């Protein structure tokens with residue numbers, strides 16, 4: 168099911184870039200200006216901006232930003248405090264020799280201990296730091312292959328909508344006290360649809 | 376559910392709920408009591424053991440993840456006749472007070488020395504974040520440096 172979406176998405180993106188004339192592939196890594204957004208038919212423009220707004224409500228949420236820190240310390244909790252126990256990024260974003268992310272975090276949430284878990288639990292690389300950025304800066308960072316891990320738009324969409332660590336945000340489990348963690352303010356399906364809509368309509372980033 | 380793994384070099388198979396914390400399988404099913412329960416929240420490190428050579432807090436590790444893996448507990452790290460450098464150093468520096476936290480500290484230290492054979496004080500602070508209610512940290516730091524010396528000497532001799 169997931170696999171069939173990608174070719175369709177690619178075709179739609181291709182059609183979009185040809186017919187509209189400023190697809191992301193032609194302006195790699197470059198911010199698209201408001202004037203180019205304004206060239207879209209009004210309805211599509213509205214849809215693109217609405218999708219962006221929906222997507223960014225999720226990507227600026229603590230469930231995402233806690234592990235996209237600007238420094239070498241992960242954050243945790245609803246108040247995004249610096250991770251307890253002096254946990255550090257380490258050379259591979261998975262912690263240090265005897266205090267790896269996997270020392271405590273496994274592939275699923277642990278409902279007994281309240282330790283969250285998902286496949287590939289780790290910090291985002293420092294180049295992908297979102298802490299302290301506004302939503303436009305975060306979006307630019309996501310779209311810049313020089314710092315987004317070399318991802319194309321298609322790969323970025325796949326990561327944002329399919330990766331289990333990203334989607335963990337909607338299954339965040341309970342904390343050490345047994346209190347459920349807060350989920351992003353947008354339902355998962357609505358977020359996934361918004362990311363795809365945003366990409367289909369040219370992945371525009373507003374200037375403000 | 377049947378789950379099989381090597382523990383201290385012996386193949387074991389256990390029939391338990393797959394989400395049982397490995398700690399309780401090690402202590403209550405297999406009967407190795409060296410690994411301790413402190414907090415059950417992955418916060419104190421008393422339950423630290425090795426899974427495929429990596430430090431793991433077993434109170435927060437479902438036994439299903441251990442399938443096919445190699446587990447080492449404090450009992451398998453070394454013995455009285457052939458102590459691991461960490462155990463040797465711990466004895467030389469007379470580290471423990473009540474002793475409850477010590478197996479977890481020793482397992483974390485052994486995992487650190489495998490990858491960081493000559494840790495600085497800063498490395499120790501970053502890696503060994505277990506909790507000791509008796510505050511034996513000062514002696515532990517000395518013992519960790521001593522263990523590093525022994526570990527290096529052993530490596531050179533082997």
Ligand code: FES
Pocket residue numbers: 411412413414415416417418419420421422423432433434435
């Ligand atoms: S008992 Fe596992 S970390 Fe405290």
Ligand code: FES
Pocket residue numbers: 471472473474475476477506507508509510511
């Ligand atoms: S020696 Fe007593 S808790 Fe550490």
